[in-house]
Amino acid sequence: MSVGGHAAGRGVGEIATARFQAGQKVRVKDARPERVARLHLRTPHYVRGRMGVVERALGTFPNPEDIAFNRPAEPRVLYHVLFDQPPVWNEGEPGDTLLIELFEHWLEEA
Amino acid sequence: MAGYDPRPESVALLEKLVAALKLRGIVTEEEIALRKTIAERANPEIGARMVARAWTDPEWRAFLLRDGTAAAEAMGVSMRGNPPLGVLEDTASVHHLVVCTLCSCYPRAIIGYPPHWYKSAAYRSRAVREPRAVLAEFGTVLPAGIQVRVVDSTADFRWMVLPLRPEGTEGWTEEQLTALVSRDHLVGVSLPSAAHKVSRAA
Numbered sequence: 001m002s003v004g005g006h007a008a009g010r011g012v013g014e015i016a017t018a019r020f021q022a023g024q025k026v027r028v029k030d031a032r033p034e035r036v037a038r039l040h041l042r043t044p045h046y047v048r049g050r051m052g053v054v055e056r057a058l059g060t061f062p063n064p065e066d067i068a069f070n071r072p073a074e075p076r077v078l079y080h081v082l083f084d085q086p087p088v089w090n091e092g093e094p095g096d097t098l099l100i101e102l103f104e105h106w107l108e109e110a
Numbered sequence: 111m112a113g114y115d116p117r118p119e120s121v122a123l124l125e126k127l128v129a130a131l132k133l134r135g136i137v138t139e140e141e142i143a144l145r146k147t148i149a150e151r152a153n154p155e156i157g158a159r160m161v162a163r164a165w166t167d168p169e170w171r172a173f174l175l176r177d178g179t180a181a182a183e184a185m186g187v188s189m190r191g192n193p194p195l196g197v198l199e200d201t202a203s204v205h206h207l208v209v210c211t212l213c214s215c216y217p218r219a220i221i222g223y224p225p226h227w228y229k230s231a232a233y234r235s236r237a238v239r240e241p242r243a244v245l246a247e248f249g250t251v252l253p254a255g256i257q258v259r260v261v262d263s264t265a266d267f268r269w270m271v272l273p274l275r276p277e278g279t280e281g282w283t284e285e286q287l288t289a290l291v292s293r294d295h296l297v298g299v300s301l302p303s304a305a306h307k308v309s310r311a312a
Contacts, residue, residue, distance in 0.1 A: 044211050045239065059194070061266040078265055079304045085260065089239050095257040098238060099198075099206075101265035 017031040018077045019104055024054045026081060027110040028102060040068030045108045046088055047098070051110050058101065066072035077104040129219060148188055152222035155310060157270055158291035160197075160220075162284045165275040175199055178270065182220050192219035192268075199272040200298075206271045207245065207257050207298040209237035211262040217268035221296055227278055228297065238262060248299040259297075271298040280306035 002033055020026055030049030033039055042064050062073030081102050086092035122167040131137045160181060170237035174181040178195035189195070195217055199207045210216065211234050216224040227233050236244050238242050241258045245251070252258070271293050279287060294300045 017111060042212060044238075044262060044264060046211075058196070058267055062264065078267075082259075084237075085241075085258070092240070093258070096241065097257065097259045098262060099259055100262045101267060103265065 014060040014075075017060075018057040018079075020057070020079060020107060020109075022053045022054055022056045025051060025110040026079075026107040027051050028081075029105075029106050029108060040065055043102060044100065045094055047100055047102075049081060050083055050088060052081040052083040052100075054107075055082050061103075063103065063105075065091060075080065079103070079104065079107065081107070112227070127207050135215060139202050144188075145262060146199045148192075149221060149222070149280075152219055154293035156222045157184075157185060157217070157221040157293070157296045158288045158308070159284075160185055160270075161272055161296070162287035164272055165279075165287055169208075171199075172271075174272065185217070185220075187220050189219060194267050195220060195226060196267045196269050197272050198259075198269060200274045201298065202274070203255065203257060205252055205298065205301075206259050206261055206269075207237060207241050208261045208269045209234055211235065211238055212262075212264055214261040215268055217270050219268070220270065221293060225293065248294065250300045270296050273298075273302055276302050276304045 012071060028043065028047050030052050031049070032045075049071060056079070058078045058100035061078050062077045063076045064073075079102055081100055083098045083100065085096040085098050088098065128137070128142070132139070162175060164174050170181070173184075174197050178197040179189050181197070182195050183189050193215075198208075200206055208216075209228075214224055214229040214234075216228060218224070233244065238260050241260050242252075245258070261297045263269050273291070275287070276290060281292070290302045290304065292300075292302070295302045
């Protein structure tokens with residue numbers, strides 16, 4: 001039984017297949033798939049298309065986009081990605097950052 | 111939850127849902143009982159104890175930062191079936207503020223239910239956009255030179271902040287330090303201070 005709908009405490013540490021390394025620049029896909037189909041996503045709108053830097057791979061978790069619809073969920077590598085905060089909103093204090101959990105299939109080399 | 115009487119129609123709906131889930135073999139009475147026990151035991155004081163220990167024991171601090179889940183287990187929290195815990199340490203140059211913009215992810219297994227403001231649309235939208243204004247409303251003004259790192263809890267981990275040990279607490283015991291740490295400090299909306307002991311309800 002899981003708690004919180006998308007939670008599953010397994011897979012932590014399984015990052016052997018991680019495509020991105022700590023310190024690597026990445027871009028979040030500038031996609032809006034929810035506009036064409038009913039979806040459950042864990043990628044906030046405000047960060048789509050933004051450049052960030054991988055802090056580290058956090059582990060491997062079943063894809064929440066499948067879990068939400070009770071489909072077989074592929075394991076996906078989850079990363080902590082760091083973004084400069086002011087460019088996202090065109091306001092804020094230089095040096096402030098956003099640290100966000102993002103799945104590998106939402107990231108591309110930048 | 112203390113202070114809230116559930117509406118009869120909500121209770122009736124819950125009972126029907128549980129009965130249907132049991133009928134299909136999705137949950138058992140034992141699992142529900144286990145979850146209730148975990149939820150009722152969870153308390154910000156557990157997080158406070160983890161923080162105070164990190165302030166006094168460098169080995170525990172390294173363990174806590176490396177594997178929050180195992181550290182919570184070591185504190186007697188059953189993490190089985192719960193999302194893993196990550197702990198982020200504040201430094202002399204970075205302060206962490208935790209939010210879940212997409213829903214209300216929170217380290218419930220360890221520190222219990224989130225406060226109502228944590229789940230509000232206002233906090234969830236403003237914490238990522240104007241974190242310093244939000245902090246100021248909590249009475250928190252960071253010393254110059256400290257950067258804010260907003261942690262958007264978007265997926266499978268749950269995050270807790272390890273604040274800086276307050277000045278003026280040299281030589282304090284773990285117990286004395288635990289009494290300084292509140293739920294709000296573990297989320298990062300405010301900072302512990304040697305002058306403020308936390309009042310705990312239970």
